[in-house]
Amino acid sequence: MIKNYFKTAWRNLVKHKLFSFINIAGLGLAIPFALLCLTQVVAVFETDNFHPHAENTYRIITDLKAANGSSVKSAASPLALADDIKTNYPFVEKATPVVREFGWELTNRIKNINVNSIFVEPAFFDIFAFPLEKGAFSNMPNTLVITHEMAEVFFGTADAVGKTLSHHDYGDFIITGVLKPYKRNTHFRSDVMVSMETYRRFTKDNINKDLTAYTYVLLKQNTGAKNLDAALLAVAAKTNITIIKGEPILHFRKQALEKISPDFEDLQNNAYVEDYQDVAVNLLMAVAIILMAGFNYTNLTLARSLSRAKEVGIRKVTGALRYQLVIQFICEAVLIAMLSLVAGFIILKIMQHYIHMQWITWEVDNKVALWAVFILFTLLTGTIAGAVPARILSAFQPAKVLKGSISPASFGKIGFRKSLVVVQFVATCCYVFFIGSFYSQFQYMATDNKNFNRENIYNVSVNGGYKLLQNDMALNKEVERVGLVSTPFGGSSAVCHIKKDAAGHNNAASYYAANADFISNMELQFVAGKNLPQSNSDSASNFVILNEQALYTLGLGTSQEAIGKPIILNNDKTAIVQGVVKNFCYYIYQFNTQPLVMQYNPAQFHVLSIKTKNKVSAGDFKSSLEPVWKKYYPHEAFAFSDYEKDLYNRYYPGADMQFLGMISLVIFVIAILGLIGMVTYSTEKRIKEIGVRKVMGASVTAIIKELSGGFIKLIAIAAAICIPVGYAITWFANNMFAFNNGINIKLMLLLFFLVFIIALLTIIINTGKAAVANPVKSLRTE
Amino acid sequence: MINLKHIFKWVTVGGSRVFLLKDINLEVKEGEFISIMGPSGSGKSTLLNVIGMLDGFDEGEYHFLQESVHTLKEKQRAQLYKQYIGFVFQAYHLIDELTVYENIETPLIYQNLKTSERKAMVADMLDRFNIVGKKDLFPAQLSGGQQQLVGIARALIAKPKLLLADEPTGNLNSKQGEEIMELFKQLNNEGVTIIQVTHSEKNAAYGSRVINLLDGRKEINQ
Numbered sequence A: 001m002i003k004n005y006f007k008t009a010w011r012n013l014v015k016h017k018l019f020s021f022i023n024i025a026g027l028g029l030a031i032p033f034a035l036l037c038l039t040q041v042v043a044v045f046e047t048d049n050f051h052p053h054a055e056n057t058y059r060i061i062t063d064l065k066a067a068n069g070s071s072v073k074s075a076a077s078p079l080a081l082a083d084d085i086k087t088n089y090p091f092v093e094k095a096t097p098v099v100r101e102f103g104w105e106l107t108n109r110i111k112n113i114n115v116n117s118i119f120v121e122p123a124f125f126d127i128f129a130f131p132l133e134k135g136a137f138s139n140m141p142n143t144l145v146i147t148h149e150m151a152e153v154f155f156g157t158a159d160a161v162g163k164t165l166s167h168h169d170y171g172d173f174i175i176t177g178v179l180k181p182y183k184r185n186t187h188f189r190s191d192v193m194v195s196m197e198t199y200r201r202f203t204k205d206n207i208n209k210d211l212t213a214y215t216y217v218l219l220k221q222n223t224g225a226k227n228l229d230a231a232l233l234a235v236a237a238k239t240n241i242t243i244i245k246g247e248p249i250l251h252f253r254k255q256a257l258e259k260i261s262p263d264f265e266d267l268q269n270n271a272y273v274e275d276y277q278d279v280a281v282n283l284l285m286a287v288a289i290i291l292m293a294g295f296n297y298t299n300l301t302l303a304r305s306l307s308r309a310k311e312v313g314i315r316k317v318t319g320a321l322r323y324q325l326v327i328q329f330i331c332e333a334v335l336i337a338m339l340s341l342v343a344g345f346i347i348l349k350i351m352q353h354y355i356h357m358q359w360i361t362w363e364v365d366n367k368v369a370l371w372a373v374f375i376l377f378t379l380l381t382g383t384i385a386g387a388v389p390a391r392i393l394s395a396f397q398p399a400k401v402l403k404g405s406i407s408p409a410s411f412g413k414i415g416f417r418k419s420l421v422v423v424q425f426v427a428t429c430c431y432v433f434f435i436g437s438f439y440s441q442f443q444y445m446a447t448d449n450k451n452f453n454r455e456n457i458y459n460v461s462v463n464g465g466y467k468l469l470q471n472d473m474a475l476n477k478e479v480e481r482v483g484l485v486s487t488p489f490g491g492s493s494a495v496c497h498i499k500k501d502a503a504g505h506n507n508a509a510s511y512y513a514a515n516a517d518f519i520s521n522m523e524l525q526f527v528a529g530k531n532l533p534q535s536n537s538d539s540a541s542n543f544v545i546l547n548e549q550a551l552y553t554l555g556l557g558t559s560q561e562a563i564g565k566p567i568i569l570n571n572d573k574t575a576i577v578q579g580v581v582k583n584f585c586y587y588i589y590q591f592n593t594q595p596l597v598m599q600y601n602p603a604q605f606h607v608l609s610i611k612t613k614n615k616v617s618a619g620d621f622k623s624s625l626e627p628v629w630k631k632y633y634p635h636e637a638f639a640f641s642d643y644e645k646d647l648y649n650r651y652y653p654g655a656d657m658q659f660l661g662m663i664s665l666v667i668f669v670i671a672i673l674g675l676i677g678m679v680t681y682s683t684e685k686r687i688k689e690i691g692v693r694k695v696m697g698a699s700v701t702a703i704i705k706e707l708s709g710g711f712i713k714l715i716a717i718a719a720a721i722c723i724p725v726g727y728a729i730t731w732f733a734n735n736m737f738a739f740n741n742g743i744n745i746k747l748m749l750l751l752f753f754l755v756f757i758i759a760l761l762t763i764i765i766n767t768g769k770a771a772v773a774n775p776v777k778s779l780r781t782e
Numbered sequence B: 001m002i003n004l005k006h007i008f009k010w011v012t013v014g015g016s017r018v019f020l021l022k023d024i025n026l027e028v029k030e031g032e033f034i035s036i037m038g039p040s041g042s043g044k045s046t047l048l049n050v051i052g053m054l055d056g057f058d059e060g061e062y063h064f065l066q067e068s069v070h071t072l073k074e075k076q077r078a079q080l081y082k083q084y085i086g087f088v089f090q091a092y093h094l095i096d097e098l099t100v101y102e103n104i105e106t107p108l109i110y111q112n113l114k115t116s117e118r119k120a121m122v123a124d125m126l127d128r129f130n131i132v133g134k135k136d137l138f139p140a141q142l143s144g145g146q147q148q149l150v151g152i153a154r155a156l157i158a159k160p161k162l163l164l165a166d167e168p169t170g171n172l173n174s175k176q177g178e179e180i181m182e183l184f185k186q187l188n189n190e191g192v193t194i195i196q197v198t199h200s201e202k203n204a205a206y207g208s209r210v211i212n213l214l215d216g217r218k219e220i221n222q
């Protein structure tokens, strides 16, 4: 019987080509994005499935139990735990700690790049499968191994082993090895794996109590996991003796490696493990995207219901029960969905070829599971999209429909269909506004010159003596001024501690070693005091420039009052406030300003910040400076960068915006397709009426007006809803950024008009086609 | 077989009732061949639809075989219909997307018969109506008479006890009409109870009894 339903469904598809095209195209455009979301879900279940001893590998996680009975679960554990377990329990083959640290930025003096870092020990590589391509892992301090991909970013095709990368707090690192490319889906995701000795040397944590590490244990073959439970109880008891009264006590438990992802426990500190909420969000995204396209199916099928009504009547008269008709209509929807799946899968493969984004997983290991999920999802899509029309169509009374006494108006669901059109356009507009706001913000971040000046600035990295180079470069005829700075704005900065006086408590502040010319180059706005004094000294001066936030944090009163006051820098040095600059964004636009300290400190100058008099070609300018560089550093590469371009690349997420833009376009196209379908079917039903009107002398414009009126009203309603909703969305999107450029009214209006003008054109063109048709033809076919 | 008692059917137009059927009493025995006649708009189709359970009524009792139709739920009524009744229309009402073969097969699909059984039954029917050569054509490729033959074949395929025909020859020329009537006569002889609506005295003559309707009321027979 099902076969029969599909046969009829197929014939219907072939016969109603426009209907089929709109539905398959709409769903086919939406499906790749849904498939992508589903792929992420499947991938979550395949995280870390490539390690050799998975069945004997466990992570030790911690329950922190407070005195009042409340309990917090953390994926982390103390750093010392691994050593403790390994030395005291013979059934443990290996145990190793891993520490993850965020906010790393490494530089090879040419490129500053944010990297993802973990600290590991040699045993880590015995338990987990991260093979090296070149070199070896050394546990010496300030060494690291780097991923194949990141090595390429820093050094291109050159051999990375033996090269140096610097970190502003840890100093220089020697690269001792390059990792083979490994599967992205691991909670050890990182660009560099740094020697644990580096961490041990710098850490000020209590390694017995603080939950700073992750502990992994490999049990000997055939060891009962129960032994580990007992051991963990004993270790925890030992640790808890040292816990001060009032602090939470620790309870350790094991978590099998396969059970780490997804996280159903809501563990804290569980970086790069997706929890069930992420899984749910991905599923919801898939459903939301598909719903938009599903609306079209529902809507168009209902719009066509009149032509299907007769068929329903006949089938009922030949003995069809209602449920049999419901199945038939659902089969049709499922067939459409399946065809769309094929189209969608092809589009997905094309997308995979052209889109390169870090946060997207394209391939999973278990293809069968993936396809099972795809097909199940498609079945569900078809069933849901087909359910409403199936219910309505199958309810037709054969006596009525066969007599022809059912007119379009007697379908009670017209309100429902109209609201679907409105919902679709409102949703499209909301999404477009959302993406538009982000686009506008990212553009602002990428080209901003208001927070600090990027225009006509070129940076040259130097290592050590810079004075001769600085003076020589200042002689170039294009150069206006050469500033000096530890690291340019727009990246992470070093941290210092400031306090009001010896008795006060320390506050963390961003620290920039800079000279007066750098501050002039950046065109910072002084609210009080003045720039640092010009200096060529080799030692640090005790004058500092603060931002308003630093004054506020220290409680130094108004900016005028603060000038000339002393503060204590890094516990022991007294510095005098020379000037106060307005708060500005020097790193991440989302966050509020941190306290900022700028001091003349030549020991930390690493970058020449060169301002040119006029706009110059970066290439020409570079070639004019290169000989100067070669004069002083004949064996080192000239690390020159165009600041404006640098920051553009840093702040503008090109691939992501492209992807999000594509989704907007798809959602919009789906809405327009739906509208085309609705208009076409509603005018088709009135083709005879149009003929009669024309014969009676109605003009084409009069007929277009008559036909499009209803739709234009719907679009107007959608537009009216979109204005306040869109404003709210834009406002919300903007306020996710502490530093934003306000609502970009021009762009939003442009997007708004684009969406609705295209919608109106769609209506007018489609009704116009019906209106100019030869009336005699349509009347004769009756 | 059929027993209608005091059947009323009305619609409410502007607050007042307009009667489509008024106090219809009718008894039909198995094996009868009845013709319903009357002017256009007198309620013939309405009555036929009520008998065929395609349409409801507002008052009265309807007994079909052992069942009291007026007490049945929609679902049960559909089951009863499916088992015992075949319907033929003036406008044929074939499904345009299906071939002759598939149109005739449709009722069997809804009876949940196996493919092999269906094949045999449809083949028999095609044979009997002499339309084997047309089985792969679509309705639009047939003449009116041929379409009506398909319509009748479809109505008969599930072996109904009662065949209802609403002006089955209304769109046909007289020769085609005669053929259809001969066919009905033959079916009736085979035991199928037939109720037909017709405007033609000649067609009515094929039946054993005539019911005249006027304004939804049964005329007392002459």
Ligand SMILES: Nc1ncnc2c1ncn2[C@@H]1O[C@H](COP(=O)(O)OP(=O)(O)O)[C@@H](O)[C@H]1O
Pocket (backbone or CB within 6 Å): A405, B011, B020, B038, B039, B040, B041, B042, B043, B044, B045, B046, B047
């Ligand atoms: N649902 C309805 N609402 C209002 N009037 C109806 C309805 N169905 C039928 N009628 C009217 O009832 C009368 C009988 O219709 P019908 O049974 O089709 O007549 P006929 O004898 O020509 O077959 C007609 O006047 C028709 O207009």
Ligand SMILES: [Mg+2]
Pocket (backbone or CB within 6 Å): B044, B045, B046
């Ligand atoms: Mg009639």
